[in-house]
Each structure stands twice: as structure tokens, then as C-alpha cells.
Amino acid sequence: MKVTFTRRYHFSASHRLDCEALTPQENRDVYGKCNNPHGHGHNYRLEVSVRGPVDHATGMVMNMADLDAVVGSSVVERFHLANLNMDPLFEQDVPTTENLCRVIHRLLAVELPPGKLDRVRIEETENNFFEYAGEAIRGER
Amino acid sequence: MILLTRKAEFSAAHYYWNDAWSAAENERVFGKCSNRNGHGHNYTLEVTVAGEVNPQTGFVVDLKQLKDVMHSQVVDVYDHRHLNLEIPEFRDRVPTVENIAVSAWERLEGRIPGAKLERVRVYETPDLYADCFGPEGAR
Numbered sequence: 001m002k003v004t005f006t007r008r009y010h011f012s013a014s015h016r017l018d019c020e021a022l023t024p025q026e027n028r029d030v031y032g033k034c035n036n037p038h039g040h041g042h043n044y045r046l047e048v049s050v051r052g053p054v055d056h057a058t059g060m061v062m063n064m065a066d067l068d069a070v071v072g073s074s075v076v077e078r079f080h081l082a083n084l085n086m087d088p089l090f091e092q093d094v095p096t097t098e099n100l101c102r103v104i105h106r107l108l109a110v111e112l113p114p115g116k117l118d119r120v121r122i123e124e125t126e127n128n129f130f131e132y133a134g135e136a137i138r139g140e141r
Numbered sequence: 142m143i144l145l146t147r148k149a150e151f152s153a154a155h156y157y158w159n160d161a162w163s164a165a166e167n168e169r170v171f172g173k174c175s176n177r178n179g180h181g182h183n184y185t186l187e188v189t190v191a192g193e194v195n196p197q198t199g200f201v202v203d204l205k206q207l208k209d210v211m212h213s214q215v216v217d218v219y220d221h222r223h224l225n226l227e228i229p230e231f232r233d234r235v236p237t238v239e240n241i242a243v244s245a246w247e248r249l250e251g252r253i254p255g256a257k258l259e260r261v262r263v264y265e266t267p268d269l270y271a272d273c274f275g276p277e278g279a280r
Contacts, residue, residue: 001243001246001273001274001275001276001278002273002274002275002276002278003239003242003243003271003272003273003274004271004272004274005238005239005270005271006269006270006271006272007268007269008267008268008269009268049272054237054239054240054243057159057161057162058157058159058170058171058235058237059157059234059235059236059237059239059240060235060237060239061239061271063170064269065172
């Protein structure tokens, strides 16, 4: 049976969308209010899905406490109540939620057991959300 | 192809325990969930079916029929029951949310008229769910 297990986490962070390669006017045109100079914030809702066989002894794809520990230490503690623009991971990339999704996928892929990570989904608000399942996995679909 | 999802709810009790292990090992692996007095949840079941839209009815599947199957096969069986003590498949299968999704899949598979079972999702809490895509699942 193909089974995935998903857990939801919460963190709040600020960001400003501004691309160095664009002029100030171009940035305002592209990003609108998100380019306001002092930034703004969101309560992000993060869903992390892991996959694999359901272990017969435990009935689990992965122990939730272990998943919580990895996501807590490598993602939630890093970004909660932080300014995303100040994080070295966003030195080159604009901290859109698309990029945040990819960054979190990359952080978790190295911390979780190989092949366990299925998908990262982030809600920036109730009305917009982003999903990333990695390039290789997407190719298999 | 169109995907269609129907939702239903049930409330049940469970605990996590593996008879092959000592009490200490059960507590180490399962934590508070290993308390033999059990605890409970309001589960949400989401069943997604795949099919073509029938040109005459405009339906992928008759929603009433889908609801009846979900209730007769899963909701009426699990609702207000102790999963470990009263449901046969959980005698030798720990009733985690993963295994509830697998068991609901097995109960529903082949019983939905005119459509293919695509995904069974079971929420144990709003922050926790499992998806079962079946043996031939898309993932």
C-alpha cells in the first residue's frame, strides 16, 4: 500500500519581496504591497508529508515524535519569529513562499531518512498555498 | 478525468500496543498513546474517486451511493467503537492513522459503483492525517 503521513506545523515570520536585479520601480510593479520597504509578516502553516511502507510493528510510516523533532529543530526554530530576508538561505533568492517551500524541502531532505520526504506544502494565508515535491519526484509522476 | 471527494466523520477510541514488546518498549515507542485505558479522536474521512463525467447525469459518481458506501463500510463500523477491541482488522494491526487509512481503503476498494478509488485520507486531528493511494497508487 502506498501511504503518506502528513503533519501540520505553524510559524510566524516577516519578509519583504525585493529583487536586486530590478529597479525600485520595477520591484514596486512586480511585488506591489509586498515590496513596501519595511516588510510585513504572515502566520505560515506548514505541512510536511513523509512516505514509505507502514511498519508492521509500529503501524507507522514514521514516528511522529521523530518527525516533530526534525521539523522543529531544522525549520520551525529557524524561521519562527524571524525575518526571512536576514536568513543566509535567502541571500540570493527572494523569500517568496515558492522559494520558502523549496528551501524547507532542501533542509528536510538532508535531515530525514533517505527517501522519506514526500512533499512540503505551505499556506501563506488561507487563500494561497504552495507545494513542492522535489524535481526527481515530480518527474516520476 | 475528474476527481471527486466526499467527507464524513466518525469518533472512536484506540491505543497503540504491540504484544511482541515489553510494556517498557511500548511506552518508549508509543509514549502516551500506549496507555491501555485508551483515548479517542474525532476522525474525518475523505474519500476521493476518479472517473469520467457521465454525459447524461453530469455525475462522476452518484453522491448518495458514495455516501451510503462510506457509511456502511467505514463510518457505521468505526463510529463510537473502540478500534483495538471491537474492529477485527485492528487485532493484529496497530490502529494508527496510517493503518486506519489503509483499512478504510481495503473496506471501500471495489465497492464504489462506476468510479475508481483514488485516495483515502483520514484526519486524526486537523494537524495530522494519512493518505492511502492503494497498492497501485499514483505515488
